Amino acid sequence: MTALLEIKDLHVGYGQVEAVLGVSLELEKGQIVSVIGPNGAGKTTLLSACIGLLPSRGTILFDGEPIGGLGVEARVARGLCLVPESRELFGEMSVSDNLLLGAYSKRPTRSELLARRDHVYERFPRLAERRRQRADTLSGGERQMLALGRALMSKPRVLMLDEPSLGLAPLIVEEILRIVHDLRQDGVSVLLVEQNALAALNVSDYGYVLETGEVALHGPSAELISEERIFASYLGGV
Amino acid sequence: MSWDIAMILTVDGLGAASIYLLAGLGLVLVFSVTRVIFVPFGDIAVFGALTLAYLETGRIPPTIALVATLAALTVLVEIVRLIRQGTHAAIPRTVLNWGLLPLLPCLPAMLLAGGDLPTYLTVLLALALVVPITPLMARLVFHPIADASVLVLLIAALVMHFLLSGLGLLFFGPEGFRTQPFLRGAIEVLPGITASYQILLMIGASLVLAALFFVAFERTMIGKALRATALNRVGAQLVGIRPAATATVTFCLASLLAGFVGILIAPATTMYYDSGLAIGLKAFVGAIIGGLSSYPLTALGSLAVGLLESFASFWNGAMKDVIVFSLLIPALLVRSHFSTHAEDDAEEEV
Ligand SMILES: Nc1ncnc2c1ncn2[C@@H]1O[C@H](COP(=O)(O)OP(=O)(O)OP(=O)(O)O)[C@@H](O)[C@H]1O
Ligand SMILES: [Mg+2]
Numbered sequence: 001m002t003a004l005l006e007i008k009d010l011h012v013g014y015g016q017v018e019a020v021l022g023v024s025l026e027l028e029k030g031q032i033v034s035v036i037g038p039n040g041a042g043k044t045t046l047l048s049a050c051i052g053l054l055p056s057r058g059t060i061l062f063d064g065e066p067i068g069g070l071g072v073e074a075r076v077a078r079g080l081c082l083v084p085e086s087r088e089l090f091g092e093m094s095v096s097d098n099l100l101l102g103a104y105s106k107r108p109t110r111s112e113l114l115a116r117r118d119h120v121y122e123r124f125p126r127l128a129e130r131r132r133q134r135a136d137t138l139s140g141g142e143r144q145m146l147a148l149g150r151a152l153m154s155k156p157r158v159l160m161l162d163e164p165s166l167g168l169a170p171l172i173v174e175e176i177l178r179i180v181h182d183l184r185q186d187g188v189s190v191l192l193v194e195q196n197a198l199a200a201l202n203v204s205d206y207g208y209v210l211e212t213g214e215v216a217l218h219g220p221s222a223e224l225i226s227e228e229r230i231f232a233s234y235l236g237g238v
Numbered sequence: 239m240s241w242d243i244a245m246i247l248t249v250d251g252l253g254a255a256s257i258y259l260l261a262g263l264g265l266v267l268v269f270s271v272t273r274v275i276f277v278p279f280g281d282i283a284v285f286g287a288l289t290l291a292y293l294e295t296g297r298i299p300p301t302i303a304l305v306a307t308l309a310a311l312t313v314l315v316e317i318v319r320l321i322r323q324g325t326h327a328a329i330p331r332t333v334l335n336w337g338l339l340p341l342l343p344c345l346p347a348m349l350l351a352g353g354d355l356p357t358y359l360t361v362l363l364a365l366a367l368v369v370p371i372t373p374l375m376a377r378l379v380f381h382p383i384a385d386a387s388v389l390v391l392l393i394a395a396l397v398m399h400f401l402l403s404g405l406g407l408l409f410f411g412p413e414g415f416r417t418q419p420f421l422r423g424a425i426e427v428l429p430g431i432t433a434s435y436q437i438l439l440m441i442g443a444s445l446v447l448a449a450l451f452f453v454a455f456e457r458t459m460i461g462k463a464l465r466a467t468a469l470n471r472v473g474a475q476l477v478g479i480r481p482a483a484t485a486t487v488t489f490c491l492a493s494l495l496a497g498f499v500g501i502l503i504a505p506a507t508t509m510y511y512d513s514g515l516a517i518g519l520k521a522f523v524g525a526i527i528g529g530l531s532s533y534p535l536t537a538l539g540s541l542a543v544g545l546l547e548s549f550a551s552f553w554n555g556a557m558k559d560v561i562v563f564s565l566l567i568p569a570l571l572v573r574s575h576f577s578t579h580a581e582d583d584a585e586e587e588v
Contacts, residue, residue: 106478
């Protein structure tokens with residue numbers, strides 16, 4: 001079985017400085033894969049390169065086809081989707097408009113569009129209550145829900161999440177991660193970048209530990225969690 | 239100044255304001271989506287006016303040749319770019335989009351021009367002929383440097399202005415044109431004060447267009463995509479909006495607005511190939527009042543510019559333009575006082 005998303009020997013740099021040095025990674029259909037590692041390890045850089053916001057060297061295969069030469073929009077149109085660390089919402093637009101734009105790449109019919117939005121509202125009732133509110137007036141947690149909801153509007157095949165729990169209260173983190181877990185039922189594969197290593201490994205099937213731009217360790221999540229020695233040395237314990 | 243004169247000047251000022259309103263909306267639209275301060279807006283408006291004049295007098299407008307030249311040039315440049323990238327497969331689509339699509343309005347124009355056409359047809363043809371000019375020019379000039387700083391884009395826009403007025407001289411010649419008013423006669427709006435139907439048409443058309451513009455922006459998906467691009471470029475890309483495509487749509491809309499400006503102004507003022515800069519700059523004053531980002535404030539700014547211009551020409555005709563442009567100073571002062579934060583955002587993008 002070929003992986004849905006396959007990254008081989010990827011190098012990404014900012015000018016002369018390389019932040020990702022030959023990372024290889026695989027994500028299979030319906031899988032949740034987490035990428036963990038300390039600050040500055042290159043996790044955000046890796047995701048930015050996958051979606052095409054940063055140029056990279058190496059191979060990125062999506063569904064077996066190389067997508068390294070495509071622009072961001074073309075990758076999004078194929079079903080790749082990124083919720084970036086910085087969220088990148090449309091601040092002056094309403095929650096509803098933000099969601100509607102989420103489906104832009106798929107150009108669904110009007111009724112399909114509204115059905116998708118209602119589906120997101122069902123998943124995040126809090127967004128439904130605030131549908132007319134401007135995105136830049138939402139709380140941090142609501143913003144994260146909106147970013148996630150906007151991504152779901154495009155019905156992505158691979159969803160890349162960069163620190164979805166950033167700055168959120170434990171209760172909301174749990175809620176967000178539960179939703180990530182549920183996405184598998186909808187056939188969405190998830191590449192999850194998290195600071196909160198234990199929580200990430202708990203919801204994922206497979207994990208990669210990134211350190212200074214290189215994969216230091218990878219394996220099934222359960223094994224990574226149980227290997228306490230490695231866990232402690234790479235992640236500073238929990 | 240007597241009450242009558244003030245009223246007459248006000249009516250005149252509103253007529254001018256309606257022109258600056260449309261031009262100001264165009265400038266704000268282009269700037270917010272592409273970060274280009276679109277100096278050549280007025281030049282495109284002049285092309286609209288001159289095209290209308292040619293059609294009205296039963297001559298073939300040189301705009302056809304202009305559009306064809308630009309389309310040929312754009313296709314050439316695009317093909318060279320595609321070949322260098324090694325993406326030959328995209329060539330047929332490029333030829334279709336940049337070569338044939340812009341020529342579409344030329345065909346009916348060629349068939350119909352030269353005859354005695356009803357007014358609505360000349361207006362439609364003039365608009366249709368002007369629409370491809372801006373997107374083609376922008377593809378040539380701005381697309382290769384889309385990520386450059388605002389300053390570089392502004393310099394490119396200035397170059398484009400000189401290029402366009404040069405092309406204007408080449409294609410339309412140095413003589414001035416003034417078209418027939420669409421409506422004749424006048425109506426007494428207040429006791430003793432008359433306004434010509436033509437000026438009321440200008441004001442009405444401008445208001446209707448501005449309203450349509452707002453509705454399109456708020457309600458349609460494309461309008462939302464344009465706004466989204468203006469608000470957050472990265473966010474827009476992440477939902478699959480192609481910046482190059484929104485830029486092209488934006489320049490088409492700007493072209494259309496410029497066409498309307500030209501057609502509305504053509505019966506009121508004699509237009510020369512180089513009359514565009516003054517229109518563009520005065521609209522720019524209005525747009526600056528709106529901080530190049532707010533449509534409602536731009537509308538107010540355009541109103542101020544139009545009225546000030548009208549009254550200034552009564553007080554001191556020679557100093558008219560000086561007075562209008564000095565409106566920039568209080569406008570900028572007030573803006574820098576109230577919206578340091580918006581300016582910071584703009585800086586960051588640079
Ligand atoms: N725009 C940039 N220019 C230069 N260097 C950068 C830039 N962005 C990131 N870097 C550097 O690249 C390295 C990797 O950064 P990255 O943001 O990918 O880390 P991260 O793993 O996402 O960290 P965190 O967990 O803090 O989000 C860091 O050393 C960072 O300083
Ligand atoms: Mg990061």
